[in-house]
Amino acid sequence: MASTIAEELAEKQREISVAEFFERNRHILGFDTLSRALVTSVKEAVDNSLDACEEASILPDINIGIDRISKNEYRITAEDNGPGIVKEQIPKVFGQLLYGSRFHTVRQSRGQQGIGISGVVMYSQLTTGRPARILSKIGPDRPAHLYDLIIDTKKNRPEILREEIVSWDKGTGTRLEVVAMGKYVREKRQSVLEYLRSTAMINPHAQIEFREPDGTVITFKRASDRVPQLPIEIKPHPEGCELGTVMKMAKDTESYRLSSFLVGEFSRIGNRTAREICSKALLDEDLRPQDLSRGQAKRLLQAFGSVKIMAPPMDCLSPMGEVLIKRGVKKEIAADMVATSTRPPSVYSGNPFQVEAGVAYGGELPKEQTAKLIRFANRVPLLYQQGDCVITKAVESIDWRRYGLEQRGGEGLPVGPVVFLAHVASTNVPYTSESKEAIADVPEIRNEVELALRECGRRMQAHIKKSERLQKLKEKEEIIRKILPLIAEKTSKVLDKPIPDISPIIAKIMDSVLIDGKSDYADGFYRVKIGVTNYTLHSKTFGLYLRFPSTALIEDASPQLDESKAGLIAWKLRLGPNDSIAISLRMGNLELGDYDMVECYVDKIDPEKVMGAEIWNGEFT
């Protein structure tokens, strides 16, 4: 009888097509709510366009349009000037899930799995029953091909409804048009506009034009004419490679000898290293890789771990760089301080990755709110699923109280005027799901994010301490300068004696040179003001140095500079007791966010007698 049950159950067993799977589980692809469906659709199209342009070294011009057709029904149009797609592959690229060009390459790219854009096509046909329309052209003298297609989800294959050659006054490019259920929202962090804004910020070489449903056109102008260098494709790095992977690679290789297999199919293994690995693994260099047994593969793997192998090459990765991180952090609100940190590249399970982070503190950031997080992966902003991202977990697991922030129990998101930013770049970002909005909690990545954030945290802490000290000193100064003369006057009056000169007393109490720098941005210039007051009993002669971004152009400096090189200017100052001087200048050729805090340094003076500046140790240029 029981056998009947197994046999009965057996009749229901069936193969499930990957398209059916994602059709049913569309939330995994980022289509869980109506508003997110629009963001995801635009995101997949833009990611594809940026990747294609990067591969073809084209400066991207992307046009996105969203039109409202009826309640909750929108037409999404995405057009680029990328290299185009050859005719035969248009249906597969848009009408078949798990079809793509980047899955088998080890290189940082936005898209990888060949799921994103066909997921958009599937979602639109599922919700509105309409086919997707694709137009693509691969050269000025080539025809433009137009396709109307849907996905046959049972087979995971495109079904072409219309196919024709049309005229298109464009050199090269691709245009996608879908009609999908959605909801257009504007004033939210999780919105199409916000996604495009962040994308434009982190891809300054792209020009993105966006037409909203009400006809408003927003243009994110190209800010850099340099196409970012295409990250180089590399081979798998031995560190972190798994036994099963190595066995499969050995089985599939075309090499005849173990040593040439190692040199040929792995990153950072040269002849000498290969020999060393074989010897440590007690394996013959001439062994046929196809004959490698499980035990031998295991020894090989152990040898990978015990032989010194260089870290994977960095050029498969394309980090954001300090300037973009600073702009990212300061995008919305001017902070008092921004610290950034770039970690050296590292590896998890054989995949190279690199972490960059930034922390902004103070200024106009709200003091009583939970810290804000800005997350990026492979130059794509992550707007959803913050709670589950390794970046969030790294922030939450650091005891920020040690860095001067308020945080209940030393874990969770801290509270205060602070913004955290992190970018994880990798040849294979381990997203928690196919919607690619959160990075999985991989220990190696979490560790790197924590290290980067802690480094920024230390600088934030120094800033907080310094601000507090300076604040106290200013209060002290104010009291002394206001109250002491009043007391002197009153007492003199009461005692009927002349008012004494109390400036030596003030100097004696303060006993330091106070340096107070401020900057603000307006009309394309950063205006910097530095006040210097000598509250000591003696004349002081010393050097004052100001660091600034090396690309900045200094104008209208007053007093005139005594020395200047790229990124550093200096004045020689001589101030008698109680003397003050106001230094001012402006810096051009900078965008808002490029300059963060006024960093002053001094030399030839007792560091104990200076407040508001560090001692110049001559290490920078």
Added chain:
Amino acid sequence: MASTIAEELAEKQREISVAEFFERNRHILGFDTLSRALVTSVKEAVDNSLDACEEASILPDINIGIDRISKNEYRITAEDNGPGIVKEQIPKVFGQLLYGSRFHTVRQSRGQQGIGISGVVMYSQLTTGRPARILSKIGPDRPAHLYDLIIDTKKNRPEILREEIVSWDKGTGTRLEVVAMGKYVREKRQSVLEYLRSTAMINPHAQIEFREPDGTVITFKRASDRVPQLPIEIKPHPEGCELGTVMKMAKDTESYRLSSFLVGEFSRIGNRTAREICSKALLDEDLRPQDLSRGQAKRLLQAFGSVKIMAPPMDCLSPMGEVLIKRGVKKEIAADMVATSTRPPSVYSGNPFQVEAGVAYGGELPKEQTAKLIRFANRVPLLYQQGDCVITKAVESIDWRRYGLEQRGGEGLPVGPVVFLAHVASTNVPYTSESKEAIADVPEIRNEVELALRECGRRMQAHIKKSERLQKLKEKEEIIRKILPLIAEKTSKVLDKPIPDISPIIAKIMDSVLIDGKSDYADGFYRVKIGVTNYTLHSKTFGLYLRFPSTALIEDASPQLDESKAGLIAWKLRLGPNDSIAISLRMGNLELGDYDMVECYVDKIDPEKVMGAEIWNGEFT
């Protein structure tokens, strides 16, 4: 030239097998860390065993064993007494992703996609290079089949390494053995032990034996001999169906007429409703469904929305029920109060679902910690990805300050002695990823979770208020009873007068009947004590009622009961001014967690004069 780029890029385009995809993205399946890999492996095996036993109406006996083979290498063995798997399908079930029996059925089940267990096989071969071993037998007089197999990930097909008939002294059942990289942890919420504990708790009909790597055997005994009824398979419910889905169903149906298509393929559409829908949609009942145009399908969908259609049948769902929710919440710590709430079944995108929730407050729960969350989906505990689950979001978006808890800014997890539990049961739980650890933020589900939690919250708030009031009253009583006599004595002494009887004064100040109930659990019994004191100037005669679980057996009640029915006992009390009475009893046939708080009710007395009990409105029996 540009055409060359498109053509060059085209050469890299390739189809990706779903196994390759998940091999690369194994974190999506829950294999992101070594410790989680073990939990996921066990979870997938147990989910499958429980589902199979449920389908075959077998009381599950599950044996899990974990052996340490070398550092970070473990053998995981999972054996059940389920119906077994027919020979031909063993390789596909374990060696092919997206192969399963439950994908196309609309019914609550743990597994659905046919990915889980083959994912375990893939992860183990990837990390250790070893094949999976499967043994299965479908009847006492049938042979047991043994397979050693791996997955050919390029093809997503099983590759059989060994296949033989063996003897197995078991009626029916399946046994899986894999060797995988992992890390065994014990003292953590996210651990194999914890997963099995929670699973046993919520599946009291299963017996689960677990052998840890050090040889310790832990048995979670069967607590109920009733196999839960297999949820009934239903057809899609029209509410929430999408245009694309309806068009596809119409194209694929074997019905010849629109009306019979509607009646035959949807849940809750009878002949009358079908006629009404067709008339509203201005469609001929005799229309061939295969000819349905997009415009017609759209009208049909609009008609679905405007015609009254019954909610989907509940029997496709299998909620936990109040008792299991209470046990779930009280599992670790005894709370003062537990409130539960079961929402009526609802629908999202045509998928029926139901939400149950519980809130525990007070008692031994830590006061200064962030609230704890316990999440379940389709009777499976969710241990990971809490941050991103709709349950978490629902808890975080409620302003718990209104319910008496501490919460910064009225959002986020509240702080206090509180535990939240929620269970989402659905024919298609929308997990955020294939590892099935977090439920996507679907508005309909979030709304139901919020409603259920708010209902519990209201009862928690009433409890908190009542406790506070009672606490104040007790303090007042204590002061009055201690201080007043002392004052009377002192004053009398000073004035040299006799000490007056101050009890009428105490009664005048208190002016109420105080009822104070407590319970504790030991040795299989709940002991209940209720103190009643008449702090008024007059004699009071009234009824006191105590509610309790109807399954409980009442013993040793003192004073003797005056009335008793299932779930309710009553005493008639008569107390003179300042009289007290101590009521006590014990309740048997209950497990720890089955009874939560002493609920007293009174009647025939002015409600204003009673503290610590509600007025019995006679609505319960």
